[in-house]
Amino acid sequence: MRVALFLTCVNDTLYPETGRAVVRLLGRLGVDVDFPTAQTCCGQAHYNTGYRHEAEPLARHFADVFAPYDAVVTPSGSCGAMVRELYPRMGERARAEGRGDTLAATLAPVVPKTYELTEFLVDVLGVTDVGAYYPHTVTYHPTCHGLRSLGLGERPRRLLEAVKGLELVELPGAEECCGFGGTFAVKNSDVSAAMGADKVRNAESTGADVLCAADNSCLMHIGGTMGRLRTGMRPVHIAEILASTEEETAAV
Amino acid sequence: MSGTYLGMPAFPQAAREAVGNSTLRGNLRHATHTIRDKRARAVAELDDWAALREAGKQIKDHTLRHLDRYLVQVEESVTAAGGTVHWAADADEANEIVSRLVREAGGGDTDEHEVVKVKSMATQEIALNEALEAQGIHAYETDLAELIVQLGRDRPSHILVPAIHRNRGEIRDIFRSEMGEWGRPAPEGLTDTPAELAEATRLHLREKFLRARVGISGANFVVAETGTLVVVESEGNGRMCLTLPETLISVVGIEKIVPKWQDLEVFLQTLPRSSTAERMNPYTSMWTGTRNGRAGEGDGPRTFHLVLLDNGRTDTLADEVGRQALRCIRCSACLNVCPVYERAGGHAYGSVYPGPIGAILSPQLRGTGSEIDASLPYASSLCGACYEVCPVAIDIPEVLVHLRERVVQGGPTVRHGNRVVLKPAKGHAAERAAMRAAQWAFTRPGALRAGQRLASRTRRLHPRTLPGPGRAWTGSRDLPAVPAEPFRDWWQRTHGGRDEAK
Numbered sequence: 004m005r006v007a008l009f010l011t012c013v014n015d016t017l018y019p020e021t022g023r024a025v026v027r028l029l030g031r032l033g034v035d036v037d038f039p040t041a042q043t044c045c046g047q048a049h050y051n052t053g054y055r056h057e058a059e060p061l062a063r064h065f066a067d068v069f070a071p072y073d074a075v076v077t078p079s080g081s082c083g084a085m086v087r088e089l090y091p092r093m094g095e096r097a098r099a100e101g102r103g104d105t106l107a108a109t110l111a112p113v114v115p116k117t118y119e120l121t122e123f124l125v126d127v128l129g130v131t132d133v134g135a136y137y138p139h140t141v142t143y144h145p146t147c148h149g150l151r152s153l154g155l156g157e158r159p160r161r162l163l164e165a166v167k168g169l170e171l172v173e174l175p176g177a178e179e180c181c182g183f184g185g186t187f188a189v190k191n192s193d194v195s196a197a198m199g200a201d202k203v204r205n206a207e208s209t210g211a212d213v214l215c216a217a218d219n220s221c222l223m224h225i226g227g228t229m230g231r232l233r234t235g236m237r238p239v240h241i242a243e244i245l246a247s248t249e250e251e252t253a254a255v
Numbered sequence: 256m257s258g259t260y261l262g263m264p265a266f267p268q269a270a271r272e273a274v275g276n277s278t279l280r281g282n283l284r285h286a287t288h289t290i291r292d293k294r295a296r297a298v299a300e301l302d303d304w305a306a307l308r309e310a311g312k313q314i315k316d317h318t319l320r321h322l323d324r325y326l327v328q329v330e331e332s333v334t335a336a337g338g339t340v341h342w343a344a345d346a347d348e349a350n351e352i353v354s355r356l357v358r359e360a361g362g363g364d365t366d367e368h369e370v371v372k373v374k375s376m377a378t379q380e381i382a383l384n385e386a387l388e389a390q391g392i393h394a395y396e397t398d399l400a401e402l403i404v405q406l407g408r409d410r411p412s413h414i415l416v417p418a419i420h421r422n423r424g425e426i427r428d429i430f431r432s433e434m435g436e437w438g439r440p441a442p443e444g445l446t447d448t449p450a451e452l453a454e455a456t457r458l459h460l461r462e463k464f465l466r467a468r469v470g471i472s473g474a475n476f477v478v479a480e481t482g483t484l485v486v487v488e489s490e491g492n493g494r495m496c497l498t499l500p501e502t503l504i505s506v507v508g509i510e511k512i513v514p515k516w517q518d519l520e521v522f523l524q525t526l527p528r529s530s531t532a533e534r535m536n537p538y539t540s541m542w543t544g545t546r547n548g549r550a551g552e553g554d555g556p557r558t559f560h561l562v563l564l565d566n567g568r569t570d571t572l573a574d575e576v577g578r579q580a581l582r583c584i585r586c587s588a589c590l591n592v593c594p595v596y597e598r599a600g601g602h603a604y605g606s607v608y609p610g611p612i613g614a615i616l617s618p619q620l621r622g623t624g625s626e627i628d629a630s631l632p633y634a635s636s637l638c639g640a641c642y643e644v645c646p647v648a649i650d651i652p653e654v655l656v657h658l659r660e661r662v663v664q665g666g667p668t669v670r671h672g673n674r675v676v677l678k679p680a681k682g683h684a685a686e687r688a689a690m691r692a693a694q695w696a697f698t699r700p701g702a703l704r705a706g707q708r709l710a711s712r713t714r715r716l717h718p719r720t721l722p723g724p725g726r727a728w729t730g731s732r733d734l735p736a737v738p739a740e741p742f743r744d745w746w747q748r749t750h751g752g753r754d755e756a757k
Contacts, residue, residue, distance in 0.1 A: 010742055012697065016707045017735050019742035026752045038746045043697040051637060053659030054690045060698050092653070099575065151639035180594045184636025186686075189727035191634060193271040196731035197280075197598045198636070227732030 007072040008036045009065075009117070011082045011219075012044040018219045024246035024253075025078050025120060028135075031248075032128055036076065041068045047085040052186045055093065059106060062090055066113045074127060075117045078242045080149025080218045083119035088152050090114050119149060120242055121158040121217055131161045136249040138168035141239075142211040144202070144225070146218040147180050159217055159241055166244060172209045176201070183224035199228040207234050217241045263605030265630035270599035279420055283597055286419050290591045293532035294644070300534070301524070310521045312648040315582035318512050319572060325479045325512045326563065332482030336544025338559040343506075345566050345671075350386035353471065353504055356560050357392050360469045360502040367392070370504075371463055373486060373493040374398035375473030376414060376585055377506045377564055379607040380620070383471070394471065395437070395463050397492040399456050406433040412601025412609060415530050415587040420600055423447035434459050460492065470500035470556070474507045475584065476522060477561075479514050483543045484561070487526060487536050497540050503556035508564050510572075510581040522584060525646035529586035567620035573669040576657040580615045582647040589641035589651060595634055604631065611641035615654040622670055623662050629680050632658035663687060685724075707741035714739070 006029070010022045022038075029036045045065055046058030065086070069075045077083045091114055094107025124130055143163060149155045163171050182188070182198025189195075202225055206214045214229075216222050219240055226238035239253075247253035263269065273279055298304050318325055330340045341356075343349035361367035370387070372378065372394050384394040384405075396405045403418040404411050407429045411417030418426065427447040434441045434455070439462060441455045472493065476485040484505055486493045497503060513519065527536040546555040572578050590596045590610030601609035605627035606617040614631040623629045632655050641651040661668065663686070665677040679687070696702040714737040720729040728734070740748075749755045 012703070015742045016710065017737060019738050019740065019745055022742035023745065023752065030752070036751075038743070038751065040743055040746070041700045043700055043703050044693070046697075049690055049694065051656055051659075052686070052690065053632075053656065053661075053663040054687075054694075055656075055660050056664065057690050057694045060694060064698050096576075147636070147638040147640075151643055178640075180636050180638035180640070182594065182636060184638070187633065187636045188732075189724065191267050191270060191595070192727035192730060193267065193274045194595050194598050194634075195636070197274045198594050199731065223735050224732060227728075227734065230733035231731060 004034075004073045005071065006034050006036045006074045006076060007069055008038045009042060009045070009069065009075050009077040009082070010038065011077060011079045013223070014078065014219055017223070018240065021078055021219055021240045021242050024240070024242040025076070027251075028133060028242060028246040029076070031246075032124075032130060032133060034128070037072070039068050039072075045082045045085045047082055047089075048185050050085065050089055050093070055096065059093060059097070062093055063106070063109055066090075066109050069113050069117075073116060074123065075113065076120055076123045077117065078120045078217065078240060079220070080119055080146045080153055080155065081220060083117060083122075084148040084152035086117040087114055119153055119155060119217065121155055121162055122153065124162060124245075125158045132165035133162065133245050135166040135245045135247055136168050136252060137166050137244045137247045138252070139213050140170045140172055140209075140211040141213045141215050141244065142172050142174040142206055142209040143177070143241075144174055144181065144206070144214055144216045144221070145177055146216050146221045149217050150178060155217070162241070162245060163215065167249075169244070172211050174209060174214075175205045181221050181225050183221045185220070188224055195224070196228070199224055200232065203228050203232055203234060203236075206236060211236065213237050213239045213244075215239050215241050215244055263625075263627040265626045266599070266603055266605070266634040267630065269603035269605065269627075270595075270634070273600040273603055274598055276600075278422070279600055280598065282420055282422050283600055286416065287591045287597045290532060294529060294588055294591065297528040297532040297534065298644075301528070307521055307525050308646055308648055311525055311584075311646055312582060314513060314518050314521060315510075315647055316579075318514055319510065319578060319581055322509065322512070322572065325514060326509060328479040329477055329482060329512055329561075329563070332479065333544060333559075333561050334482075336482045337547050338482065338544045338561055341560060341562045343562050343564050343566070346381035349381050349506060349562055349564050349566070350383055352562050353383060353506065354387060354390045354392065356502070356504050357387065357469050357471075358390070360558070367469055369393045369395065369463075369467060370469040370471050371395050371397050371467040371496045371500065372401075373470065373472035373496045374401050374488065375471070375506065376607060377473040377508050378471060379411065380508075381506070381564065381566060383506065395460075395467075397460050397463070397496055398488070399453065399490055399492075402456060402460070403429060406430065406437065410602055411607060413587060413590055414585050414608065414610070414612075415590075420602070423449070423452065426452055430455050438462060464492075464495040464499055467496075467500050469502045469504065470496040472497060472503065472505045474505055474511055475526065476519060477507055477512045478516050478519065479512050481516055481543055483516070483541050485519065486540045487523070488538045488540070489531060489533075489536055491538050494538050494540050497542060497556075498554050501556055502558040502560075503542075504560045504562065506562045506564055508566070509568050510583075526584055526586055529584075529588040529644070529646040567622075569672060570669045571616075571619040574619065574657075577615065577619050577654050579649050580612070580619060580654060582649055583612050583616065584647060586646055588644040588646065592640040592644050593635075594638065594640070595636065599634070604634065606631075611635060611651045611655075612649070615649075615651055615658060618658050618661075623658065623677070623680065629662050632656075632662060704741070704743060708744070710737050711740055711744075
């Protein structure tokens with residue numbers, strides 16, 4: 004099976020350690036993952052801000068870059084949802100606008116073979132115990148697109164529960180949005196900040212050392228809020244926890 | 256007497272005030288979380304909830320697809336039952352029709368000067384009370400929460416519980432100072448206990464119910480095959496207004512039709528559980544025409560008028576993505592789960608339809624021309640909680656994104672029944688340029704890499720706070736630190752991590 008890592012533009016630029024963690028984790032599980040360097044961005048920010056037509060070339064580019072692979076793994080719930088939920092919709096809209104089936108046909112092949120990281124681990128590789136070690140108290144925030152668009156369900160929790168040394172504590176109001184929402188964070192910054200502060204207060208109330216999620220965009224907002232509110236907690240991507248072992252333990 | 260929405264500021268400005276108001280935040284947080292949890296329990300009791308939701312969606316979609324036919328059927332069946340049907344293309348037409356009908360209800364010698372009202376979103380949408388007041392007709396709201404809003408010269412902030420932004424102490428103060436001006440004053444020594452507040456309302460309204468000769472209502476459903484209108488309520492005030500006055504005028508949006516009596520089976524299960532978290536609402540009133548139309552029955556009005564209201568609905572129906580908003584049964588479940596509504600409050604939405612459903616209804620019914628309407632599609636983090644709870648499966652995030660596209664790109668749409676091509680909205684030029692620049696870089700991996708390297712090499716120079724629009728981020732959040740190298744450089748340098756140890 005040829006497996007490609009779609010890291011996402013945000014992770015590539017700002018969170019390379021998440022990418023390195025995915026490579027290390029999958030390597031440990033016997034998957035030789037490739038990173039096609041022609042990859043850029045799935046177009047989510049364009050699409051969700053109302054620039055669907057501008058997002059189309061990015062979606063076509065994505066389909067071209069990942070066409071040769073059997074599976075595409077991404078450590079981002081929202082970028083995964085962009086491909087799986089919204090690429091088909093882009094094709095439908097193009098058809099409705101009288102532009103034929105070309106876009107739909109171009110995008111269709113990558114849709115079913117794109118997996119969010121925890122889906123790939125649990126559904127494709129069939130593992131929940133990835134042999135990780137992470138001696139910290141962790142609370143898990145299910146990000147909205149992972150939770151509601153992809154339906155990740157209990158997968159992340161099952162993976163975390165199998166990590167040695169990790170104590171998982173319940174996050175109050177876990178399913179409430181953290182307030183990031185892409186351009187929402189700046190277009191409606193007051194409401195976004197209020198949502199972020201509430202999320203951070205709930206996280207703090209758990210007494211955990213780490214707030215874990217499967218999407219770094221949300222963690223950028225939550226972590227930025229934690230920094231500003233001077234909480235002692237750290238935001239960590241689930242890939243980094245799952246990649247951590249007794250030999251190579253991730254620092255907190 | 257209630258405030259208007261003309262000249263409302265854009266959503267972010269209106270929301271800023273609400274976010275800073277700690278009393279309001281507390282009232283809203285308490286109320287929305289309570290009803291949210293109760294709804295979840297009420298819905299979880301039904302093991303066929305998903306099937307009911309799908310059935311509701313399909314009944315509404317079918318009706319909207321054949322609305323031309325069902326509207327004619329409604330006119331025929333209501334007329335056959337002794338009612339009179341009026342057609343109103345917009346708010347002004349509807350208000351003129353209702354004002355004339357109220358005046359005529361006086362019997363010709365004297366014009367009628369007051370009406371009692373059942374809680375109705377359609378009449379709020381057209382600002383009927385204000386239009387009647389201008390004609391010297393006073394409309395008394397009889398729903399408890401609507402009465403609080405009306406007495407307080409306030410605006411509703413929720414579809415189902417319009418006074419959700421008020422706490423009990425505020426309500427007692429409003430009753431004490433205002434009831435006497437409109438009728439029977441609040442009892443001496445009124446406290447803020449719910450039972451006393453309800454009793455004060457009952458006494459204040461009773462004389463109005465008994466005196467009024469005209470009642471005005473909306474409807475939750477209109478059954479096409481029988482011409483039956485349905486009002487679902489909790490307090491019994493609706494039953495009083497629908498049965499006591501001699502003349503009943505119902506203003507109903509054209510999307511409220513269901514084809515068959517049997518279709519109510521679905522909605523009378525999904526609506527109460529979604530809105531008040533009740534298995535069944537306390538009062539369901541159904542009426543078909545007038546009492547004259549049915550032999551041997553003594554209840555109900557002698558004269559019944561149905562005003563069918565378009566007011567932007569046909570335009571909305573023409574949009575193949577946006578039309579799903581017309582499935583809405585006004586349950587408010589989306590408001591109660593919305594994290595944005597919880598913090599911004601209902602008034603920030605600048606419409607009688609607040610919350611997620613308002614953010615997709617108002618810019619369709621009114622168009623995206625005003626500042627507030629153009630900002631509403633952005634009043635969401637697209638978290639999807641609204642879609643999840645919607646009992647007719649309106650994909651609100653999908654419509655929000657669709658309307659964002661209409662705002663920034665313009666394009667063909669329908670206004671007042673005419674095809675028009677909208678221009679892109681002003682104020683998005685910088686954003687549009689940024690999106691196009693990003694698109695250029697993202698279709699050229701080399702350009703993306705050059706940008707990333709520049710960011711990494713200059714990272715020591717990056718400021719902690721940003722000027723201009725960047726302040727919207729750094730006002731409340733630290734910026735992420737830019738790493739020493741982007742992932743793709745690490746990948747190439749270490750040959751996919753294989754050389755990392757070296």
